[in-house]
Amino acid sequence: MAEAGRRVVSRKARTKTTSGDPSLVWFRHDLRLQDHPALDEAAGTGAPVIPVYIHAPEEEGAWAPGEAGRWWLHQSLKSLDAGLRRLGSRLVLRRGASADVLAKIAGETGARTVFWHARYEPAAFARDEAVEAGLLRRGLKVRALSGSLLHEPQDVCTKQWTPFQVFTPFWRACTARGEPPVPLPAPARLEAPKRWPKSVALGSLGLEPKLGWTTGLQATWPPGPAGAAERLSSFLEGATISYHDDRDRPDLEGTSKLSPYLHVGAISSRQVWHEVRAWATSTRRSGATEGADAFLRQLIWREFAYHLLCHFPETPEQPLRSKYAAFPWSKDPQALRAWQRGRTGYPFVDAGMRQLWATGWMHNRVRMVVASFLVKHLLLPWQVGAEWFWDTLVDADLANNTLGWQWAAGCGADAAPYFRIFNPVTQGKRYDPDGDYVRQWVPELSQLPTKWLHEPWAAPKTVLSESGIELGQTYPEPIVEHAFARKRALAALASIKGVPPSPSPKRSRGRKQP
DNA sequence: TTTTGAGTTGTTCGA
DNA sequence: GTCGAACAACTCAAA
Helix, strand or coil, X not given: CHHHHHHHHHHHHHHHHCCCCCEEEEECCCCCCXXXXXXXXXXXXXCCEEEEEEECHHHHCCCCCCHHHHHHHHHHHXXXXXXXXXXXXXXEEEECCHHHHHHHHHHHHCCCEEEEECCCCHHHHHHHHHHHHHHHXXXXXXXXXXXXXXXXXXXXXXXXXXXXXXXXXXXXXXXXXXXXXXXXXXXXXXXXXXXXXXXXXXXXXXCCCCCCCCHHHHHXXXXXXXXXXXXXXXXXXXXXXXXXXXXXXXXXXXXXXXXXXXXXXXXXXXXXXXXXXXXXXXXXXXXXXXXXXXXXXXXXXHHHHHHHHHHCCCCCCCCCCHHHHHCCCCCCHHHHHHHHHCCCCCHHHHHHHHHHHHHCCCCHHHHHHHHHHHHHHCCCCHHHHHHHHHHHCCCCCHHHHHHHHHHHHCCCCCCCCCCCCCCHHHHHHHHCCCCHHHHHHCHHHCCCCHHHHCCHHHCCHHHHHHCCCCECCCECCCCCCHHHHHHHHHHHHHHCCCCXXXXXXXXXXXXXXC
């Protein structure tokens, strides 16, 4: 149904825009060739297509890509350019104000139409509106299409026409809309313009960090659609079947690890959705449907994150539940640094933080545990954690990061109940039962018997010394005692119990169709 | 407008 | 060791 609708729109537009004039395709978080409605529609006109990427970090507000994100962007752009060249095309790279750059390239090439996919981050959304208005003023046509989500944020709403704030009803509403559109194939070839406009070198954008700390990243993340396809097929072969059971196990390869690819759009959510569905119907192994459904539900969480970001655009900075603005957060740079560096003295937490630093990624279960630890054990504001994740995650995505941190802090939509304070020892024992994960990322504890691995302070002195561990020297003492921290967090939460939600500003506002 | 049932991911305590 | 209850009150979404 939805698929038919989208294709009808495309066809209509195609006849309308058909002419010999070139088109610009403005690439942003859609660095791929397959299932790229904007590229598909531009190529469908038969006229030359000029793929453009504009480096304009100042237009992203407070959320320009961090270190890891910039590195990943660099790799992803390089891969996109290579893919375009295989189609007889190339990526034109520029820096500067997006509206000016697009108008300038259009002027240089005689392009009449600019295609792109909607973005939903508040700064990018506002920027896109301004760019569109500016281009229209200059007599250019704009085709802003849907290309990054399964369901547009304004297409899913409650019976009262309000945005959802609880996942399960949101998920049901998505399900009721039926299967998302099937992915489009990549264009067979792209018509080149008579003369290519000039392009700056990728290296000149300064996306790659100067220092050579990216070795771990390179080994972990082969970029582009090829890297994404590789990840997806190995997930389908290996882990989808057991996803329901293994997805919480950071010591196993139980998750898809597709988040970095989804963020830059090296693969689309629709491609993932349909490949997983196809796999589930074709495989005869038992548990396939269960595993696939559990995974597809996670894709809907991504939709939910975008839905919330779109309708509550202040949430990257402000708690959705406004009374949390009165929460008595502390300020403790030393504790923050211990958390960031993986030196809290809780092995499971430290393993996660070190995995993040080394690979630009952290298992989701561990993200919850380290987030809970920062917010509830250390009483540091969730925004501080969100900023650190933003800078270090290869998959740093404003919608997902915001949802995750507000959930962990208890101040978001569908938040964790106040009493849900993770015990980092219990979580470690449950989800890293053999200690493989901790041993990998906290090697100074690797000789410690599994029995004590998640709580080295509880080990007998002889065991510690036989394992080559001196607490406070080779590995830190716990930065805060769990039972104490738990009581302190509950007391802090109780202190805002009666605080009424602030009456203004009005938070919920729908946004018009991009 | 009011009512009703429900809400991703836990922990602790005591029987 | 296992198991069930308690842990607040609040807000959302639908009827």
